[in-house]
Amino acid sequence: MTNFIEILIRGLMLGSVYALVGMGLTLVWGVVGIVNIAHGEFVMLGAYLAFWAFSLIHFNPLLSVALAIPIFFFAGMTIHKRITERLTKAPELSALILTFGMSILIWNLAQFFWTNTYRSVPYLTGSFPFFGLVFAKSKTVSFFLALGITAALFAFLKYSRLGKGIRATSQNSEVALVCGINTMRMRAVTFGMGIALAGAAGTIVSLQWVIFPQMGASYVSKAFAIVVLGGLGNIQGALAGGLIIGVLESLTTQYWSAKMAQIIPSMTILLILLLKPTGLFKK
Amino acid sequence: MKNSSGDRNLIGLGISLLMAFLVSVPFFASDYWMTLLVLILIYTVYASGWNLFSGLTGYTNFGLAWFIGVSGYVSSLLIADHKFFWLLAWPIGALFVGIVSIGVGYILLRIKGVYFAISMVALTEGTRELFGTEYLEPITHGGKGVPFVAGISLSALYWSILLLAFMTVIVCYKITSSKFGLRLMAIREDEQAAETLGIHTTREKIIAFVLSAFLTGLAGAIHFTYQNYIDPSFGFTIHLTLTPIVMALFGGVGTVFGPAIGATLFTFIHEILWAELTILYMAIFGGILILLILFFPQGLLGWMKERGVLPRIRKI
Numbered sequence A: 001m002t003n004f005i006e007i008l009i010r011g012l013m014l015g016s017v018y019a020l021v022g023m024g025l026t027l028v029w030g031v032v033g034i035v036n037i038a039h040g041e042f043v044m045l046g047a048y049l050a051f052w053a054f055s056l057i058h059f060n061p062l063l064s065v066a067l068a069i070p071i072f073f074f075a076g077m078t079i080h081k082r083i084t085e086r087l088t089k090a091p092e093l094s095a096l097i098l099t100f101g102m103s104i105l106i107w108n109l110a111q112f113f114w115t116n117t118y119r120s121v122p123y124l125t126g127s128f129p130f131f132g133l134v135f136a137k138s139k140t141v142s143f144f145l146a147l148g149i150t151a152a153l154f155a156f157l158k159y160s161r162l163g164k165g166i167r168a169t170s171q172n173s174e175v176a177l178v179c180g181i182n183t184m185r186m187r188a189v190t191f192g193m194g195i196a197l198a199g200a201a202g203t204i205v206s207l208q209w210v211i212f213p214q215m216g217a218s219y220v221s222k223a224f225a226i227v228v229l230g231g232l233g234n235i236q237g238a239l240a241g242g243l244i245i246g247v248l249e250s251l252t253t254q255y256w257s258a259k260m261a262q263i264i265p266s267m268t269i270l271l272i273l274l275l276k277p278t279g280l281f282k283k
Numbered sequence B: 001m002k003n004s005s006g007d008r009n010l011i012g013l014g015i016s017l018l019m020a021f022l023v024s025v026p027f028f029a030s031d032y033w034m035t036l037l038v039l040i041l042i043y044t045v046y047a048s049g050w051n052l053f054s055g056l057t058g059y060t061n062f063g064l065a066w067f068i069g070v071s072g073y074v075s076s077l078l079i080a081d082h083k084f085f086w087l088l089a090w091p092i093g094a095l096f097v098g099i100v101s102i103g104v105g106y107i108l109l110r111i112k113g114v115y116f117a118i119s120m121v122a123l124t125e126g127t128r129e130l131f132g133t134e135y136l137e138p139i140t141h142g143g144k145g146v147p148f149v150a151g152i153s154l155s156a157l158y159w160s161i162l163l164l165a166f167m168t169v170i171v172c173y174k175i176t177s178s179k180f181g182l183r184l185m186a187i188r189e190d191e192q193a194a195e196t197l198g199i200h201t202t203r204e205k206i207i208a209f210v211l212s213a214f215l216t217g218l219a220g221a222i223h224f225t226y227q228n229y230i231d232p233s234f235g236f237t238i239h240l241t242l243t244p245i246v247m248a249l250f251g252g253v254g255t256v257f258g259p260a261i262g263a264t265l266f267t268f269i270h271e272i273l274w275a276e277l278t279i280l281y282m283a284i285f286g287g288i289l290i291l292l293i294l295f296f297p298q299g300l301l302g303w304m305k306e307r308g309v310l311p312r313i314r315k316i
Helices: A002-032 A039-057 A061-082 A092-114 A137-159 A161-171 A173-178 A183-208 A216-230 A235-255 A264-275 B002-028 B031-057 B064-082 B086-108 B113-132 B154-176 B179-189 B191-196 B201-227 B239-251 B258-276 B278-295 B299-307
Strands: A127-130 A133-136
Touching: A002 A039, A002 A133, A002 A137, A002 A161, A002 A183, A002 A216, A002 A235, A039 A061, A039 A092, A039 A183, A039 A216, A061 A137, A061 A183, A092 A216, A092 B113, A092 B239, A092 B278, A127 A137, A133 A137, A137 A161, A137 A183, A137 A235, A161 A173, A161 A183, A173 A183, A216 A235, A216 A264, A216 B113, A235 A264, A264 B113, B002 B031, B002 B154, B031 B064, B031 B154, B031 B179, B031 B201, B031 B239, B031 B258, B064 B086, B064 B113, B064 B201, B064 B239, B086 B113, B086 B201, B154 B179, B154 B201, B154 B258, B179 B191, B179 B201, B191 B201, B239 B258, B239 B278, B239 B299, B258 B278, B258 B299
Parallel strands: none
Antiparallel strands: A127 A133
16 A cells, blocks of 8 residues: 555656646647647757756756746747747648657757767755655655746746736637737747746756657657647646646556556547547636 | 640650659669669658648648558568568558558547647557557567568569559549549538538548558558568658658648659658768758748649649649
8 A cells, every 4th residue: 555655646746747848838739829749859958958057067956947947938939939930820730840840850969969878967866755655855856846836837827917918818819919918929928938848847857867869759748648638728737637647657657567658648648539639627 | 725635645755754764774773773763662652642631631640650550560470470472461461551540530530630640649659669568479579570581572572662653643643633632622621611511521531541541551561571671669650650741741732743753852862861961860851841841831843833833733
């Protein structure tokens, strides 16, 4: 029983990081209308940011999160203004293929400059004992970091002026425009926020798993499963979806096999799209 | 009128000459050029097959590798484990994926837009993982893969794929200029309106989907016989989906000859890039994709039609 609870909690910890990636994807998809296949590559770049900051100048990886958010936010806004904004009226296929091109461009460049070597940030090692359960320090700290960012995101969307503008754009872009909201700017800000979430997730990921140029692919497939689970554009749904995927992965790895755990995202996508294509949660 | 029939004769003559040349290639070309041509023809079928469904209906199929991989696996296993003759194993593989596609299309073609694309990716990835697990290992050999020798000469392989590519282009031509093609394009432009006009959209989509699966599946079977090897990550790689899409985009999505032209040009580009810049190949490939979408979304033939170099008809 203790074992089971430990696995469950590990799954939730895992899921909190997946949720960050998924929330970024669903936010951009819902508000900007662009399916960003390159989303996982920004997770990878975030992880490398933390790695290089740590190994070159011994920058505290926990602080890298604070460093990553503004950097990735402005990078995302620039990418949107320069490239993806032209696609808002193009067919969906265009955005899919363009962001796919972006994805392979980014990972191949990362491979070229930083090689395929597996890297890690040996910062928080060891574990916390907790009522007879044992949790890795890095994972516990990651969990609370992820939860903190999630809470900040919810508060931002709910209470700030900009957040309200983003929600209005997502609900009805035309009416929002008529009401005097600069929807073009809102879309750019949202794109930036989505990328910032991916980057922040990447720095958190760097604390616990290996870093390599092609790591983005596994995160983006999980993020798609999360978006489908939670319903398109549904942030709360994405949080729940992330936790579900994390727990499922943790349980499958433990009680079945690690190989089967890799099938979970694609199976989830297929099942949900067949049975309840609007996602599990009401918006 | 007279002029137009004269044009037609000229085009007919040109095509016959091209075919006569292509058929006679094995008698004088080196193995290098033969393998290059085999790849061009395989990708012509892939790109045209993708275009046949996605270009006409507007449903983006991101699971072309699934057609290729499933048919490739079935035919490779038949040749490797059951000692089938290659000419028999290929159509069985293609028929298998065609029949399974009826069910898959029936279920997945209800899903629209990006969700359809993602569900096809999920199907491909799921199948890839499944084929590598220990549960299917007795049949698929798991992650070890299936090495085999089909005992086919390069010339025979070349003629087979040439025939298939020719047939595929003919099928695309016939369909695009038929009423069936018009109905598919009506689905692309406005599915709801097409349905109100009395088009049985689900049926039409499934027919196009299965036809696309059969043709690309057949090319996939030939592809892996040519490679003499298949394994899960090789048979279902995302590149088998994306390269044909890029080729179709390059030549012109929804046109008849665009994908074939795109396949030819792109195989040469690939050949040069791969030889010169292997390490940055994917980055350049990605860069080309981005530039194509931003500045050249209508493709070569679409652009020529816009400029009035080619007539704006469906038959090209």
